Amino acid sequence: MSNTCATLYGDRILELDERPIPNPGKRGKKIVFKKYVVGMFYFAFLLILCSAFVFKILDVLLLIKSVGICGSDLKYWAYGRCGRFLMESPMVTGHEASGVVVKLGKDVTTLQIGDRVAIEPGIPCRTCDLCKRGRYNLCTDVIFCATPPVDGNLCQFYTHPADFCYKSCWATYNDDR
Secondary structure (H helix, E strand, C coil): CCEEEEEEEECCEEEEEEECCCCCCCCCCCCCCHHHCCCCHHHHHHHHHHHHHHHHHHEEEEEEEEEECCHHHHHHHHHCEECCEECCCCEECCCEEEEEEEEECCCCCCCCCCCEEEECCEECCCCCHHHHCCCHHHCCCCEECCECCECCCCECEEEEEHHHEEECCCCCCCCCC
């Protein structure tokens, strides 16, 4: 089984690609804590390792059921950029998604297989003062779906941190019969 994704190649080229189905925690390359690399390489390396471990055991695999298309998706399609973010390689588009949990990371306790969820597309660092005060939307180290170099979720299957998936008991999909 494969994962059909809407991949944006720039210059108004959007193609359906087949990719492997991701496992919880095995997302593409993440650029986390990038600003600490200069002068504090070892510290940054440890933060990246810890972050990758936490993501692995606390992610869920979602069967995506709906994705909204917004202005940033259209800007990447039309111009290959949105604001200061420039597409330098192909990227799966979409970040306003909902779906059904189909697989849990090892330590996920807040969701169950079959739960319907909406995702928060911004994944903050969780360690800065803003995140600790509950203002994660202002985190300067946020990683955002469908913002280069991170792929989005206009695909069949997508992994995402469980704590940024919100249960939605009212969501229904056309295949619910």
